[in-house]
Amino acid sequence: MEATDPDDGTRTVLREPAERVSRRAILMWTVEALVVDVVLLAGQVVWWFVDSSPTRTAHWVVCGVWLVCAAGYTAVMPRWRYRVHRWESTARAVYTQTGWLWQERRIAPLSRVQTVDLERGPVAQLLRLASVTVTTASAAGPVRIHGLDLPVATALVQALTSATAAETDDAT
Structure with missing residues (x-):
């Protein structure tokens, strides 16, 4: 993918962002997938008890397919996401690459930034x-x-907040 610099018209090749996320993100995404698996399994159990049909064949088939899909998702998705997820912050923009099946690259000029937030869910806090x-x-x-x-996230938030406050261009 190529991009053209609006200032001088030169063409550059768009490379992957330079920074990787933490390796512990693999564990975070695995635990989060397991939480979803447990919730869906609870739904299976409820279905088992409320279904009044004389045969349980449908339950066994759905449960078997679900177990294979859940195990595959939990085993593959976190590692795949880790290989894809990258980020970079420069003096002019924030650049990200995310996803696993559907991948996306985004560049946000600092002149367009409105807010910068740091978020930590329960699993992220533990890790x-x-x-x-x-x-x-x-x-x-x-x-x-x-x-x-x-510490990286905190420093990034501080750097982006300072850079955004100092930005004088208005790209809106």
Whole structure:
């Protein structure tokens, strides 16, 4: 993918962002997938008890298919996401690459940044991880970086907040 610099018209190749998320993000995504698995399993159990049909064949088939899919998802998704997820912050923009099946690259110019947030869910707190959300004046929604080490996320939020405050251009 190529991009053209509006200032001098030069063409550059768009490379992957330079920074990786924390390796502990693999564990965070695995635990979060397991939580979803347990909730869905509870739904299976409820269905088992409320269903009054004389045969349980449908239950066994659905449960077997679900177990195979859940195990595959829980085993593959976190590692795949880790290989894809990258981020980078420069003096002019925040650049992310996210996803696993549907992958997305986003560049948010600092002149478009409206808010910078640090978020930590329960699993992330246990693993000393955080997510940074950069809200911009874009219809595509905010730019999110999940699975950062807490000190890295804190420093990124501080740097982006300072850089955004110092930005004089208005890209709106």
